[in-house]
Amino acid sequence: MNKSKSKAGFYLLFLLFLVLFKPVAAQKLVFQDASHFYLYGKAENTPNAYHRIDTAKYSDLPPVVKQLLTNSAGLAICFKTNSTAIGAKWCVTDKKPGNNMTHIAQKGLDLYIKKDGKWQFAGVGRPSATCNEFTIAKNMDNSEKECMLFLPLYDELKSLEIGTAEGSKIVGIENPFRKKIVIYGSSIVHGAAASRPGMAYPTMLSRKTGLYFMNLGISGNAKMEKAAARMVSDIKADAFILDCIPNPSPEQIKERAEYFVKTIREKHPKAPIIIIQTIIREHSYFDLTVQSHVKKQNEEITAAFNRLKNAGMKDIYLITSEKLLGDDHDATTDGTHPSDLGFYRMTEQLAPKITNILAQYLIK
């Protein structure tokens, strides 16, 4: 009897200990599916919200292009909340990261909050597996904040829930950017070596200019096929930027570029079309074969551009590649793919050039 009493006493003390010394719980987040919020960066509605294009419509697109267009590059969920913490649960695939990428860029999330009228970095969602849960920002004041959550650059987002503090409000916001400009391009457009999703250059251009850029970067595979020309020309855009010259061979540029531009022009008689020469790859100052290849790519796109101009096509522009990456040759991760430093420099160079051109068309 005494023994059993003392046993009961021990358990009571133990329970009291658990109650008194339980670890301070992290702020409890309530999660909801993100797909009903406005999704910035989309070129069209798609059966899977986080794909960029419904490629089922283009049966003759190369399979690798279809696969890459499932990546959520350049997309961002838009909402506002007074929550003091913002988290996410999300799933991606088990694809291995490239050796020139961070996991955060490839499979992670990147939160921006509007502050004093500007979109400002607030925190990242760090991935550790195919399905992840992470508190992206915490310990914030409880003012209402407009938020953009940028999605993984180089993976297919399978699901996403956004978490906000119990009792806080979260509602959708509308598209915060003006007009629509599509950028069809290589791994550089796709954001290959950005350190996090918000640092791909189309997204940086949006923040800098207030214009809506759609990221149609398709890592290494923006080769201007006829099917790609149909796909790009189907997009309801106010302007078209082609930054695809790093991917096709000089011969392919010669064969395909004019057809590609004309296909867009047929569907968009008045839209400006801006072609960007390929950047000079930073290892090509030593690798003479790459140097010569890049030079030929730029010669062929310049020649094709001149043929189009000479044939009377209006509203087309060529941006040349000098100084796009600065002049210290330290702007890439691997010689080819701009790091954040390279993307920053590209944005500083491209933004005024692009807005000067578009000013004649869009800002009326």
Added chain:
Amino acid sequence: MNKSKSKAGFYLLFLLFLVLFKPVAAQKLVFQDASHFYLYGKAENTPNAYHRIDTAKYSDLPPVVKQLLTNSAGLAICFKTNSTAIGAKWCVTDKKPGNNMTHIAQKGLDLYIKKDGKWQFAGVGRPSATCNEFTIAKNMDNSEKECMLFLPLYDELKSLEIGTAEGSKIVGIENPFRKKIVIYGSSIVHGAAASRPGMAYPTMLSRKTGLYFMNLGISGNAKMEKAAARMVSDIKADAFILDCIPNPSPEQIKERAEYFVKTIREKHPKAPIIIIQTIIREHSYFDLTVQSHVKKQNEEITAAFNRLKNAGMKDIYLITSEKLLGDDHDATTDGTHPSDLGFYRMTEQLAPKITNILAQYLIK
């Protein structure tokens, strides 16, 4: 008999086919162990060439610090060659990469070649396993080139062989930098989110100033323990930079900073000692807890610095953290760790401040 003759004929034809249509071989490289070349960035000779410090001498250093000092951050093999291609075979450990790092930065190699008197990026060694072989630069002219091959930032290099084209020459070169300055610091010094090994900021400072910086970054663990003070003060350096403030708590800074500085001063009566405040973490513009923590860290190091000055210590300097990362809050990969953009900005800010201070001591 006929059958066997025709069989022999078939084999002969097959062998001829193999000889005629063998794939064009990549240029054959001849490999040699790299450890007999000059190794830039070392603080002292160590039993394992690619470790930064022989930590066996400091038995009371925390085990994690000892482990981190086996990482080859900031080290580079120096040689010259007229080879048109440069490759490497190297082994690292099976440590998993951080989600804010590229594999190239953590486990890869980064080649710089001197061109027109400046060190210029030439190519990377991409890792794919624990043991790797990769051609870092190829198709170069056959002029003699001075080379620096930067080693993995965040892993222990187990072995390294350098490959040059058969018949080419490769010989060692001497230390190409002047004086010796050690930077003891956090993951930021260590180069956590640099995109490749040559982009950690101590290395960028070397290229920019011509001075020899030793990277004593110890990811998250530069907490100014007494054992660390002994280790740093044992280094034969002309100047000491402490960029460790992100790691210790405000209380630890209060308790440890003066002892740390005095320990260096005892062994180096005339050497300048430069303390750098912690960068303002970019997520701390929203995370008020981190904001307050960082503010307290900088208040404590400023107070400790002032106490040392008031007590009469000469030749100590404090660099404050304003604008070290610029002002757009886009200079980090994850809020804390500068990307290449952040390291570029830090280097641009720190180089003139550091050289102005050191001019009084070193450049005589």
